[in-house]
Amino acid sequence: MSAPVDLQDWRRLALGVLRKSGLAGEDTPPDAVDELLSTETYDGVRVAPLYTAADPAPPAGQPGRAPFVRGASTAPRPWDVRQRHADPDAKATRAAVLDDLEHGATSLWLAGIAPADLAEALDGVHLNLAAVVLDNGADTLEAARAFLALPGEEKSGNLGADPLGWEARTGQRADAGLLATLVRSSPIPVATVDATVYHDAGAADAEELGYATATGVAYLRELVAAGLSAGMALGQLEFRFAASADQWATIAKLRAARRLWARVAQVIDVPHRGGMRQHAVTSDAMMTARDPWVNLLRTTVACFAAGVGGADAVTVQPFDARLGLPDGFARRIARNTQSLLIEESSVARVLDPAGGSWYAESLTDAIAHAAWEVFNEVERAGGMAAALRSGQVSDRIAATRQRRLDDIAHRRQPITGVSEFPDLSERRPVRAPAPVPPSGGLPRMWYSESFERLRDAADAAAQPPAVRLVALGPPAAHSARVAFATNLFAAGGVRLSAEPSAVACICGSDRSYAEEAAATAERLRAEGVTKVWLAGRPGDYAGVDAYLYTGCDALAVLQQTHADLKVVAP
Structure with missing residues (x-):
């Protein structure tokens, strides 16, 4: 039976690895391990x-009870499988809607379907x-009236009014009385707090939550002013958040939002009504x-x-969403x-x-x-x-987005298939164009x-751009750096070639660099090469212009290479 291991034992073992990797010195104490291995989120967490x-962490409470960190339900239940539809062709949307509902979807999210086409799109x-959740932006009132006029009295879902979210996306002033107008005649909830607009602009998780909370409070004020009780006003809201591939951050974000x-x-003064209705949609920005x-x-x-985070409804974006309108397979x-x-996988059979x-x-x-600090910052600004x-x-x-872009450029936040391990021979599916998303407000970003x-730009070039590979020594001495350089240049559509x-780009070992790098660079200059890269940490090698290494600004390297090869963007 092995001896028990405590936290200090773990620190000592971790320190040994850090010393071997060069991240810690011989005089680094074990207590420094926590700081050396810690990271910081864009929120400063x-x-x-x-x-x-x-x-330390405060008690999370019990499921179904305030503060609802562990969910608003007291028993496990499947979440609502909500499929998004944005095809402006009402006939095509109707066929897709019926197919989705027949094969596993339990609710619908109609984004931008013209009010006049709702009857056809929902026929059958x-x-x-x-349940049907509308998302019509400036046409929300007209779409709500068209939807509520459809046959059948027992409708469910949400009318999707989000005037502040629309203002954030487009810069168009919010309709201050929209919610009050809708709630007077609607038997179903009227408001959606869509926080994905902030995520799509590059916001951090706490910023997304803080702005969602501030928006929800603004809507509560309007609804209470329209004559609803505080408890009734709470029941009119649904919140939409982005779920990213950062698993733990997404789980914690949804729990924190509640x-x-x-x-x-x-x-x-209505704590028992504080269970948030959450709709999680897989992140657009990460696609x-x-x-x-x-x-x-x-x-x-x-x-x-x-x-796992406890969302009430989930929308999974089809894999081809960036290419246009998703097809039936996607x-x-x-x-x-x-x-x-x-x-x-039985994920829905366990509470929290x-x-x-x-x-x-x-x-x-x-x-x-x-997030509460962000919310208070907004409230101090007047809402x-x-x-x-x-x-x-x-x-x-913008400040958060810039930090994020810097991490992406340096591949501290790698994007598989794009900034890391790109496939230059890929054959992508072809899709019908999707409607252009609204703009004019906060910018919309895709990490890639x-x-x-x-x-x-590389694909559109008359000749595929290529960098000449110069390998020094036997394969065992240069293969690792050749692979590294090949992967990096490919992220910009540039191939390594013997032509x-x-x-x-010179690739070899540190020893071969010391012996041959300067002479090799001189020879390349004589052969007409105007830019010489070396795969390795910066050193003092005559004739070498710049270096490729883990943590370098890969985006800047590729932009410079495109300029040197005279690749013109389409």
């Missing part, structure tokens, strides 16, 4: 390498069985147009995290991803599976506190509308877009 019972749908909203309900099949992995992880895979997790994890509880608490119009929201998100623009080129 410190993530430790190891969590124990000594890490039993509205008393399948805690924040429970605090709001407590302040307005790639290149190697789109990898999106299947991203959305599966995100869907799992949304289910929608089927999106549905079946949820069915597999619910039915075969992450509950009790020291990491999950600590991260939930930290995100909740960071969400004032914060949007003053530029406070856009300025804060900077690298994908370079790939597009002549204006740009060359």
Whole structure:
């Protein structure tokens, strides 16, 4: 039987590994391990390498009870499988809707379907069985009236009014009386707080939650002013959050969101009504147009995290969403991803599976506190509308977005299939164009877009761009750095080749560099090469212009290479 191992034993063992990797010195004490291995989120939340019972976190409570961290339900139940439809062709939408409902979807999210086309798009749908959530932006009032006028009295879902979210997306002033107008005649909830607009602009998790909370409070004020009680007003809202492939962050974000909203309900003296209705949708920003099949992995992880995090409804974006309108196969895979997790993996058979994890509880608490600070910042500015119009929201998100872009450029946040391990011979599916999303407000970002623009330019070039490979020594001495350089250049659509080129890359061992790098660079210059890269850490090698190494600005390397090879963007 082995001897028990305590935290200090773990630190000593970890320190040994850090010393071998050069990240710690011989005089580094074991207590420094936690700091050396800690990371920080874009919210400034410190993530430790190891969590124990000594890490503080407030009690999460019981499922179905305030503060609802562990969910609003007292018993396990499958989440609502909600499929999104945005095809402006009402006939095509109707066929897709009926197919989805027949094969596993339990509710519908109609994004941008013209109010006049709702009757055709929903023809044959039993509205008393399948909930419908509208998403019509400036046409919300007209769409709501068209939907409520459809045959059948027992409808469910949400009319999707989100004037502040629309203002955030488009810059168009919110209709201050929209919710009050809708609630007077609607038997179903009227408002959706869509926080994905902030996520899509590059916001951190706590910023997304803080702005969602501030928006929800603004809507509560309007509904109470329209004559609803505080409890009734709470029942009019549904919240939409992005679920990313960062599994633990998504789980903690959804749990923290419920805690924040429970605090709001407590302040307005209806704590028992503070259970937040959550709709999680797999992140748009993380989806790639290149190697789109990898999106299947991203959305599966995100869907799992949304289910574990306690979302009431989940939408999985089809893997081809960046390419245009998804086809039937892509929608089927999106549905079946949820069915597999619910039915075969039994994720929905356990209440709050992450509950009790020291990491999950600590991260939930930290995100909740960071988000509450964002919410208070907005309230001090005069509320969400004032914060949007003053530029406070856009300025804060812009700073986060820039940090995120810097991490992506340096591949500290790698994107598989794009910035890492790209496939230059890929054959992507072709899809019908999707409607152009609304714009004019907060910018919309895709994490992969900077690298994908370079790939597009390379594909459009008259001759595929290539860098001349110069390998020094036997394969054992240069193969690792050749693989590294090949992968990096491919992220910009650039191949390594033995053919002549204006740009060359030297790959070898440190020893071969010391002996041959300067002479090799001189020879390349004589052969007409104008730019010489060397795969390795920066050194003092005559004739070498720049270096490729882990942690370098890969995006800048590729942009410079495109310029040197005279690749013109389409």
